[in-house]
Amino acid sequence: MRSASGVEKTIWDRLFSVLVAAIYIFLMFPIVLVVLLSFNSGEFLAFPLEGFSLRWFEALFSNTRFLQATSYSLRIAAISMIVNGVIGTLAAIYVARHAGNNRDRIRLVMTSPLLVPEILTAIALLFYFYEIGVGTDYSIGIQIGHIVGTFPYVFLNVSSALFNFDRSQEEAARSLGAGAWMTFRRVTLPAIKPGIITGCLFAFVISFDIFNISLLLKSLGRNTLPLELFDYLRFNFDPTAAAIASLSIFLTFAAILVIDRTVGLRSLRF
Amino acid sequence: MSATEAAPRVETPTIGVGRIGPIWMLAPALVLLIGFFALPYLTIITMSLREASTRAVYGEGFTLAHYTTALGDFYIWGILGRTLLMGAIVTVLTLLLGYPVAYHLANSRSRWTSLLYIFVLSPLLVGLVVRTFAWMIILSNNGVANKTLMTLGLINFPLQLMNNPLGVTIALTHVFLPFIILPLLGNLQAISPDLAMASRSLGASRMRTFLKVTLPLSLPGIQAGTILVFVLSISAYVTPAMLGGTGGRTMSVLVVQYLVDNFRWPAGAALAIIMAAVAVIIVGLYLKLTARAMRRLP
């Protein structure tokens, strides 16, 4: 319900604003806290802050385990993004253009990983890979798990872009003599590119943060970054952890900003 | 061409890529989802029926023993009950906190709307371990919360805010708040602004308009959001594992312990199936109940 422009705010309006502001603060507070503490020169994760320092970031960058975990996570995320970018886009195009009566059923299957708890998927894959003999060697299991887990994000975003795309543009191109492939390459693809990019970025970021699947499917001795942080926090409680957390947060915000500037946040599909 | 010739059969070309058997476009995704998603779920069921073994993850033969043992174990019932209760409380809390935010965002027309949208979304993408870690900082005995309360003189000894269901509940509420805001927001935005104007033009106050028009029409969003948060809460692992200690242990934590620490895969599988079954039953009942409330909606 839109309040009339120029109408005075009553006491209830002000109270409501205060309530909503408090909830926004509640949403952001823990994250802001972690970032602040990562710059603390003191040794403890506590206030008051003793001073500004980058020492924990330095400690982080000299911690080989974290660096290895980061590169491992990046690798898995990149592969997930690329694989899903291709098969997700293809599937979305198929569902939008060729699925006919089966459209809803196929769509349900395509988004099914989002509909079930991740822990169950992780358990299922753990058992499955064991049964078929792959086990957790060579990171095959964990990689496939990440691909499955992030597939729906690419599919949904590309589907959304296709839905919003005006098909009469394709028809206009065909009427001008362009063939199917040329139409796709020069008319459709550029129009849905933002959707593809958004979906891929999402797949990347989500993969980076996946925990449950990584926990159960991890190869011996190789941790993704969230797993490494989890292990670290079992025995240590210092700002180094805050530094990783901060970096993670900065990366996420950077990704969101990129998405917002190129495509606009409201076009996102979960 | 004479008028008596039959008109040539025109094949309606499909616009887009691939005329002939575009099924190849869907195939990789189907293989992925059937081969590495649907089928694996079947193995949970088969695994839960296998015999236990001390030398390997499972032994020869099949049995229902894991189910009977689990269903007769009070400890497990206790954990299941605690998990479900926590899920319910988190769901209610997120609804109470999330609805005002969604309402505010739906009606906001200022330039800051985009920024607020980011505020709501960003915690989602930051990563569960990071967010739970942030709560550890706040809730521990030497943490921000206790230190602040003691400095203010409100307490003398630190409150036990962690390693129990309380800490887990608070953290899960924070973690899943965006998940309820989004469906609510989507629903609220879909309600035509003319309806509220019509209501007020008929003399209804804003509160009455909200209660009689907006709220009923937002029930689908409430239904979807609460189911989502409930399922996420009861299946959460990271947050209860980091913040729950022994007092705040949930089913997911127990199952992972069975699988990873104790290598009792069949028993763990049975527990997972039990939890999933209970969740399905609860959600099914909830859907039935809420459907009655929503029967008048288009």
Added chain:
Amino acid sequence: MTALTIDRINKRYGNLHILKDISVPIAQGEFVSLLGPSGCGKTTTLRCIAGFERPDSGRILFGERDVTHALPEQRDIGMVFQSYALFPHMTVAENLSFGLEVRKVAPAERKRRIAEVLSMVRLQGYEARFPRELSGGQQQRVALARALVIEPSVLLLDEPLANLDATLRDEMRFFIRDLQQRVGITSIYVTHDQSEAMVMSDKIVVMNAGVISQFGTPRDIYERPASQTVAGFIGRSNTIAGKVTEALGADSYKIETPCGTIGTLGPRGLVRGADVRIMIRPESIQTRRHGEAANASTSDENVLGGSVVSSTYQGNATQLKVRLPSGDEMVVDVSGRNPLAVGEEVAMRFAARDAWLLAS
């Protein structure tokens, strides 16, 4: 005392000055249309009357009651929306009952009034239906009923027929007007469709870019438009430029044009030498082949000569375009078929009282 007074309201959005000193007095029971193109401020004016916008300055009065600062729910209005805005989760009866419940009308009385108003809109027996079960026209009638059942002081309608197809729109125009007259409720109607405004209104407010171009009866506006903008907006017109040579009596003038002297009517106070444009509606002109009938123009009749440039058969009429020696083109409506061919010389006759002057 007027039933509704809009007194010098102004409204700005940032740098845009949407409403500039709008003043309109409306009598009890009048049906007044706010007519104009998109962006002229008509909808904003309506929203100010309803209370969904607050004017930056000026007043709005219902009778003697100053409602400028009142909330919409306090104003005692009934509003009909382009989108109908029926509550989808309530039946027709519940939709109608909504406003009555707010006013604490007893259940038995509510039931009676709902039945009464439903029969007024010819939907008796539809109490238990849901909006989604009704056609567009039926939904609009329910919306109208909902606004009327609470017996408000003022009825506000915001382009209510825009979503209906053409035949239905025609029917509904007469239906709404008829109902309004029987009930006798003061009504404000926003539309961009000039024929709609002409057919339905007691008075029309023609608006353009935030100001009122003219406020008058449909006849005033059609036959005596205040400016070229208004003349061009309502119906079709021909205009010829000229200068005033004589002012005769109350409102008669003689105008000197490149095509000769023309006798017209016009607004008072125009002086000799003033630049004007003469407006003649296409249907007021009669054509004859050049040479047929007497050529002499009498003091209350004008004759212009020209040649036919195009002739378009439209079924019930033929539209002729005639070029004058000065180079101007006139549009003439002739009923049925017309034997005049392109290139023929014609004489166009029109009465002085059918020519009106527009100040440049």
